[in-house]
Amino acid sequence: MDGQNTWRVAGVELASRFLLGSAGYPSPRVLMESIHAARPAVVTVGLKRAFAGGADNGFVDAIHQAALAVGARLLPNTAGCRTAREAVQLAHMARELYGTDWIKLEVVGDDYTLQPDPSELLDAARTLVADGFVVWPYCTDDLVGCRRLLDAGCPVLMPWGAPIGSGQGLLNPWALRTLRERLPDATLIVDAGIGAPSHAALALEMGYDAVLLNSAVAHAGDPVAMAEAFRLAVLAGRVAWKAGAMARQDFAVPSTPTGNYALGPRIS
Amino acid sequence: MPPTWHPMHLMHRWKWSDMATVGIAGAGLLGRLIAWHLGHSDYEVHVFDAASGPHPAYDGRGAAAFSSAGMLSPLAELDRADPVVVTLGWRSIQLWEKITALLPVDNELSGVFAKGCFVRRASLLLAHRGDTSATHRLLSRSLLVSSDWPAPEVLDAKTLSALEPVLQWTGHAWRLDGEAQIQPAVTMRLLYADAHPTVCWHWNAPIEHVEPGCLRETTGRSRSFDVVFDVRGLGARTIENSTESNIDVGQLRGVRGETVWLHASGHGLTRPVRLLHPRHSVYLVPHSADRLFVGASEIETEDRSGVSVRSAMELMGAAYSVMPALAEARIDRLDRNLRPAFPDNAPRIIVESGLIRINGLFRHGWMLAPALVESALVRAKLPTFSRLDIPPVSPVTEASHG
Numbered sequence: 001m002d003g004q005n006t007w008r009v010a011g012v013e014l015a016s017r018f019l020l021g022s023a024g025y026p027s028p029r030v031l032m033e034s035i036h037a038a039r040p041a042v043v044t045v046g047l048k049r050a051f052a053g054g055a056d057n058g059f060v061d062a063i064h065q066a067a068l069a070v071g072a073r074l075l076p077n078t079a080g081c082r083t084a085r086e087a088v089q090l091a092h093m094a095r096e097l098y099g100t101d102w103i104k105l106e107v108v109g110d111d112y113t114l115q116p117d118p119s120e121l122l123d124a125a126r127t128l129v130a131d132g133f134v135v136w137p138y139c140t141d142d143l144v145g146c147r148r149l150l151d152a153g154c155p156v157l158m159p160w161g162a163p164i165g166s167g168q169g170l171l172n173p174w175a176l177r178t179l180r181e182r183l184p185d186a187t188l189i190v191d192a193g194i195g196a197p198s199h200a201a202l203a204l205e206m207g208y209d210a211v212l213l214n215s216a217v218a219h220a221g222d223p224v225a226m227a228e229a230f231r232l233a234v235l236a237g238r239v240a241w242k243a244g245a246m247a248r249q250d251f252a253v254p255s256t257p258t259g260n261y262a263l264g265p266r267i268s
Numbered sequence: 269m270p271p272t273w274h275p276m277h278l279m280h281r282w283k284w285s286d287m288a289t290v291g292i293a294g295a296g297l298l299g300r301l302i303a304w305h306l307g308h309s310d311y312e313v314h315v316f317d318a319a320s321g322p323h324p325a326y327d328g329r330g331a332a333a334f335s336s337a338g339m340l341s342p343l344a345e346l347d348r349a350d351p352v353v354v355t356l357g358w359r360s361i362q363l364w365e366k367i368t369a370l371l372p373v374d375n376e377l378s379g380v381f382a383k384g385c386f387v388r389r390a391s392l393l394l395a396h397r398g399d400t401s402a403t404h405r406l407l408s409r410s411l412l413v414s415s416d417w418p419a420p421e422v423l424d425a426k427t428l429s430a431l432e433p434v435l436q437w438t439g440h441a442w443r444l445d446g447e448a449q450i451q452p453a454v455t456m457r458l459l460y461a462d463a464h465p466t467v468c469w470h471w472n473a474p475i476e477h478v479e480p481g482c483l484r485e486t487t488g489r490s491r492s493f494d495v496v497f498d499v500r501g502l503g504a505r506t507i508e509n510s511t512e513s514n515i516d517v518g519q520l521r522g523v524r525g526e527t528v529w530l531h532a533s534g535h536g537l538t539r540p541v542r543l544l545h546p547r548h549s550v551y552l553v554p555h556s557a558d559r560l561f562v563g564a565s566e567i568e569t570e571d572r573s574g575v576s577v578r579s580a581m582e583l584m585g586a587a588y589s590v591m592p593a594l595a596e597a598r599i600d601r602l603d604r605n606l607r608p609a610f611p612d613n614a615p616r617i618i619v620e621s622g623l624i625r626i627n628g629l630f631r632h633g634w635m636l637a638p639a640l641v642e643s644a645l646v647r648a649k650l651p652t653f654s655r656l657d658i659p660p661v662s663p664v665t666e667a668s669h670g
Contacts, residue, residue, distance in 0.1 A: 026348045028521075028568075029612035057521040059568035062611070 005238055007209055009187060010102075010134040010155050014041035015071060017204065018234040019189065020227070021214025022046075022063050023079075030223050032066040038227035043067040044104050044212065047094055048080035064098065075136065077104035082117070084124035091128055103128060104136045104158070114164045114192075118145045122152060129153035138191050141175035143182055150186055157186055158212060161203065162193025165215040169199035173206070180207045197226075197233030204237025205245060287312040287466065291483045291493035293475040295319060296331035297637050298499035298626055300459035301367075305641070307464030309651040314491065315467065316483060318474035318503065322460045324453065328572035328604050331456070332501060333633050335527060335605040337540070337553040337561045338452040340364065340635050341391055343420060343444045344542045347549070350614055353632060356639040358417060361388065361448045363638035366656035368450065371458040377451060379557035380538050385455045388448040391540040392432065393420060394590060395440040403440060403544055418445040434536040436592050449540050450634055451555060474503065480622030495648065498625040501608040502570075520628055522570040522606030526579040527563040530587070532597035535560055543586050550586035559600065562587045566631070575602040607631045615640055619647040 007014050020040040025031040035043055045063050064074045076094035081087040084107060091103040107124055109117025116139050128135045129152055137149050141159040149157055159179060162168035170176055171193065179188060190203040191212040200211045211234060220226035288311050292299045295317035303313045319325075324334035342357030368386035380387050395403040407420060420442040423431070428441045460469070477484035478498045484490045498504055505520040537560065542551040553561040565579040580602060588594050609630040610616060617640055618625040624644050629636050638653070645652045 026350075027609075027611060027613035032611070055569055055571040057523065057568055057570040059521065 005235065007187070009136075012073070014073075014210075015039075016041040016231070016234070017210040017238050018200075018231055019044065019075070019191075019210055019212035020072075020217065021212065023214055024218040025223055026218075028059060028062055031218075032062065033224045034217055034227040035063070035066045035072070036070060037224045038217070038231050039070045040067075040072050040231075041210070042075045042212075043072050044075045044077045044214070046079040047076050048078065048086075048090055060098075073102065074098055074100060075102050075104050076100065077106055077138075078124075079106045079108075081107050082109075082120070083107065084120045084127065087120075087124040088127050088131075091124075091133055092131070095133070101132055102134045102136065104138065106138045116140055116160075118142065122148050125149055125152045125154055136189075141172055141179055143175075143179060146179060146183065146186075150183070155187060156189055156209075157183070158189045158191035160192040161190045161199065162195075164192040166193050167195025167216060168193050169195055170202055170206075173202075176203070176208070177206060197229045200230055201233040201237035201240070204234055205240045207241055210234075288495070289493040290314070291491055291496040292316065293478055293483055293496065293498045294500035294503065295322070295460075295469065295471075296499065296501060297333035297456065297459075297633050298629070298641065299497070300456060300463070301637055301641055302497055302499065303467045303469075304459045304463045305645075305653065306651070307467035308655070311466065313463075313467040314470060314493070316470045316473040316475050316485065319471055321471050322457070322469065324456075326601060326603050328574075328606075330605075332525075332605045332607055333452055333456055335525065335603050336452045336631075336634055337527070337551055337563050338450040338455070338555070338634050339391070339540050339542075339551060339553055340448040340450060341444065341540065341542065342635065343417065343447060344391065344393055344551075345632065345635065347544065348613075349632065350612075353614065353636065354417070357632070357635045358446070359639040359642070360635055360637065361446070362658060363642060363653060363656065364448065364450055364634075366653070366658050367638060368455065370656070371455070371462050374454050374458060376454055377556070379559075380449070380554050381451045381454070381556065385451040385458065386448065387450075388446075389539045390443045390445045391447040391449070391542065392423075392428070392435075393442040393444055393542050393544060394435075394437055395544040397439045399439075399545060407442075420444055432537060432539065432541070434591055434593055435541065437590060447540070449553060452634065453555075475500070478623065478625075480620055495622050495624065495650070498623070498627065500627070502606060504608070504625070504627045519611050520608050521568075521611075523609050523630065524565065524567040524569050524571055524604060525563065525607055525631065526565040526567075526575045526583070526602070526604045527561060528575070528580060528583045528587070528599060529555075529601040529603065530560045530562060530594060530597040531558055531600045532560055532594055533558045535591075535593070535597070537591065541590060543590055545586065548582055548586070550583055552587050552590060560587075560594070560597070564631070570606055572604065572606065575604050607633075617644050617647070619644060624648050 016039055018040045019042040020038045021044045045060055067074050078087040078090045087107050107117050107120040108114050125135050125137050135154045136156050137154050138158045146157050162171045187209045189210045189212055190208050194200050194213040195216050203211050217223050217227045290306050290311050290313045292315045295315045299315050303315045307313045319330050340361050342354040364386050368384055423441040423443050474486045475483050476486045482490055482492050483496050502522050537554045540553045555561050562583045607630050608628055610628040613630045615628045626640050626644055
């Protein structure tokens with residue numbers, strides 16, 4: 001079963017299709033326990049506010065250690081950046097401090113929806129790829145924009161399911177399906193908007209390679225239990241995708257034959 | 269600089285040698301409260317602190333209690349805090365009411381604090397119509413805790429307007445009965461000023477080592493006592509871990525909090541207001557007839573530099589959205605400090621023979637301090653708050669170790 005679950009990004013094999021964010025947990029201890037329960041491939045960490053004044057308090061290192069303990073990699077992100085310049089600067093600081101070329105690229109263009117700014121995002125992606133980064137761009141589900149990011153050299157695409165933290169699930173399944181169909185060779189990850197394990201399972205059932213979520217675990221009544229629930233849902237969704245779901249149809253078909261249909265319905 | 273001794277020493281005739289002696293590392297809220305209590309319980313108390321004096325500098329260092337709102341809001345804290353914190357919070361409200369009744373009158377108190385530095389008045393919880401996540405989480409958690417505590421009461425716009433006419437709010441609102449607030453700066457000053465003359469304050473005297481019955485200053489000077497308290501903030505992590513108690517002081521971390529102090533003559537707000545928001549927690553608290561406190565960011569860094577533009581804008585924007593009359597308020601102070609916290613954000617009480625540690629109160633200093641002190645005193649078999657005419661409770665163990 002685990003063999004079906006591995007995948008690769010930039011030549012690195014990842015054992016889980018669950019990517020977990022590290023913000024907004026009730027305490028660092030709950031976060032660490034959630035990471036342990038989730039067993040994610042990647043743990044993202046926002047650095048902008050922590051870097052702004054220096055004076056690290058050990059929080060990021062603790063996340064890093066918890067990630068390593070379950071075989072996960074740290075994925076610094078540029079959350080909070082509004083321009084390509086800011087994001088590029090932060091990515092370089094993250095690489096210097098944490099020794100990783102991987103960067104989750106977030107460049108927000110609207111404060112209310114936290115929607116990515118497609119222009120700044122593409123500019124930043126091009127620069128960072130040229131600088132040797134493995135760029136994981138948080139983007140919308142716009143097909144053309146996604147193509148441009150792939151052309152820029154991003155090895156994965158991370159279209160939103162819904163606005164960050166909204167928990168609304170996959171708001172535009174058609175657009176997500178279109179991306180999957182039109183970009184069959186791309187590594188696609190639904191990032192943001194997932195609120196329940198069923199949302200994550202659906203993304204995997206649609207053929208997405210992984211999901212990245214944060215608030216759905218961090219803001220759950222019991223984050224650790226919810227992390228476990230998401231781990232199982234992601235696994236179930238992936239196995240279901242591999243198994244191939246039956247096609248929908250508009251009429252009922254009894255799963256158990258109840259009579260001799262060759263002779264017509266039984267009349268009692 | 270030499271240790272600072274309380275001038276009242278010379279005016280009294282106690283025989284120091286006849287009294288049990290207590291050394292306290294830390295003159296923040298816990299240190300002052302313990303000194304105040306044990307001094308009035310016939311103990312000779314010595315308090316040591318790195319600060320240069322009893323008054324706040326608002327420079328990002330020193331006692332975090334000075335930088336606090338002083339909200340005693342167990343229900344509202346259920347959003348993220350463990351239910352045991354709520355238990356301790358309710359107990360602290362009972363204790364603060366009694367403790368502050370014994371403190372002298374202070375002329376600086378005004379507005380909601382006109383009658384004293386403690387006031388018990390239901391606080392308000394607000395949420396935007398679209399922000400259902402935090403609201404749902406808080407309310408569902410409030411149902412998990414004891415039915416002995418009041419449940420949040422839903423308010424319609426008319427009732428809210430009658431309660432607090434200065435608020436202009438069309439979103440969700442709840443009234444949290446039983447909550448209270450305390451005036452931090454005045455209470456800190458009064459706990460110091462009203463301490464018994466047997467309490468000696470040693471300023472510019474950071475402690476570098478704590479062990480049972482002994483405190484050692486950074487100058488190398490060791491002082492012996494019958495019992496010592498370590499109630500420092502982040503300073504506590506400079507000591508080596510205790511093998512006896514397995515305390516994890518090394519895991520203490522600082523969590524940055526930024527606040528805005530506003531001057532708004534006749535603002536009219538009469539109770540703490542907390543705005544639930546998915547991206548940040550904002551509360552608006554009256555501190556006097558013309559001063560309001562807006563807090564607070566919560567950032568995982570030990571950066572003590574000035575308040576960021578983003579935090580200031582978020583805090584003031586949220587306050588202004590709730591109370592438009594603040595448009596012409598003046599910014600008195602932009603403050604920041606670090607909250608000492610353990611990895612689970614819960615406090616620790618460690619009681620050994622001759623040594624008591626209370627550390628890691630995170631952002632709940634005022635809400636937890638007296639309940640934690642009471643719990644530690646009971647365990648250490650030291651005098652409890654009996655003179656408050658309030659029966660002690662069993663030590664709380666769920667949020668502490670040792």
